[in-house]
Structures are given as structure tokens and as C-alpha cells.
Amino acid sequence: MTDPFRPALPPTICLTFDFDALSVWLAMGQKSPGVLSRGEYGAVVGVRRILDRLRALDIKATWFIPGHTLETFPDECWLIHADGHEIAHHNYCHENPRTLGPNEERAVLERGSECIKKLTGEYPAGFRAPGWDITSRTIGCLHEMGFQYDSSLMADDFEPYYARTGDRQPEDGPFLFGERVPVVELPVDWCLDDWPYFNVNWEAHHVGLRTGADVFEVWRQEFAFFFRGLGRGVFTLTMHPQVIGRGHRILLLDRFLEWVNGHEGIRFCTMREVAEEWRAANPFGH
16 A cells, blocks of 8 residues: 555654443443443543543544443543544444444444534544444445544555545455545554453453553564654554553553654654645545
């Protein structure tokens, strides 16, 4: 995806937080008080710890917040907005787009957007699909609704690109790529997400509880390649208040940000700022 002839972003870091709270568990059909209390912890304890760190470092982040969280924890969401962070879309109750029909997917997007507008006074610029799972319709729907960017895909690691809509996967032939639309894709990856390292879902293939030192080393090496190997683009770190908000994981975040800040020429931006700057430097259709 990276085009050496296109204008590139200077080394930029986007700290992003998926403030799922209870919605991630409800979307899985988990309704026991014990499970839901994990989401409550993220809202009541984790959010404030994160905001304290961001305030101390004067960093503005992007928070992907489901409408359910906005309605359930309005005070915590107001604190995020009051500190000047970007509020972006994460569906209404953490619905996976692949579980929704076309009308349902549109309705969930509209409902979540209205929740965000009620808090911020404007519709969100960006979207991130729960589980980073979209349909062949999602990008087109985002374009129709006026979204500037998506952050759900992994076709590059550190370079934004214009997303596609209408991909097709015939059973008897090659993959058919759809058409690009002016929705900037800000790519992500599971290795730069706290959930798979630390969370416990009890399935044999998804048991976390890694140490902060283990994860620091992965994030450090990813950033080292990004900064020294490329020297351009956007490094997106994805975290969840109910995960990163635990004490030893906050210490991991502190350690990582201290190490990153030792590099000259890097900057922290919101995803909206990155999407707008990249689009201006790389006009759609040129």
C-alpha cells in the first residue's frame, strides 16, 4: 500500500482507546454481574487513570465509544470530551457488522452517531468496527454518511490509504477488489492492541495475562522499525480502559510513552487530525 511517490506523514503516534465498558460483554451474550463488572471497572477506574496520564503528558487521544457506553456512563464520557480528546464511533452496543443486515448496520451507525452528537455537538469523523470486522458494505455506508476515516483494516501497517467498498469473494475464482472511496483508512494490528495480550476469555486460544515487560518489548520493536526503518506514517496503539487501566499495565503505558518521547521528531495526534492532513497531502483520485 505504501507509495514512495506520495507525500507521507512525519512520524506520528495515535493513542486510541476503545471505551467498550459493558457493551463488549453484552454483545457476546455475557450478562453475569461478574463479567459486566470488568467493563464497569474500565469506566469507573480505568478512564480516570488514563486521563490523568494523558493530561500530565499533554497528549490528545482518540476514544472510540459505543453509544451504549455514552448513555450508560455519561459523566466519564463528558470528562473525556472536556479534556479535548476526539470521540469517534464504535457502533451502538459493540455490534459486529457481520452479524447485521444492511438496514441494521445503517441503523446502528445512525444511532451511535446521534449519541456522539448529543455529547460533542457534531457527528463523528471516524469509525472503528468492533473486533475490527466489517462487511463489504461498511466502507460504502461510512462514505455515504460523511465519515472521514475508518480504523478497522490491516492492509498496511503504518501508512494510511483510501479504503475500498464492494469487495467480492467468488467461490470459483480470484478475489475481486472493489472500488476505492474517499474514506481514509488508518490501519491497525492485533500486535499493537492490549486486548489479546492481557485479557482472559477462557477459550484455550485466547488466554492473556502476559507481563508488561513482554508487551513492552513487542511495542518497542514495532516502534523501532516504524521510526528507524520507515521514518514516516502513523503508529496506532489500541487500548481498552478495562484492560490497560490495571495498575501494572498503566506502568507499562508510562514506560512505553517515556521511551517513545526520547525520540526526536515524533508527534502525537488524534486520528481525525491525521486523516485530514493525509487527505490534504494525497487528494482522492490523484
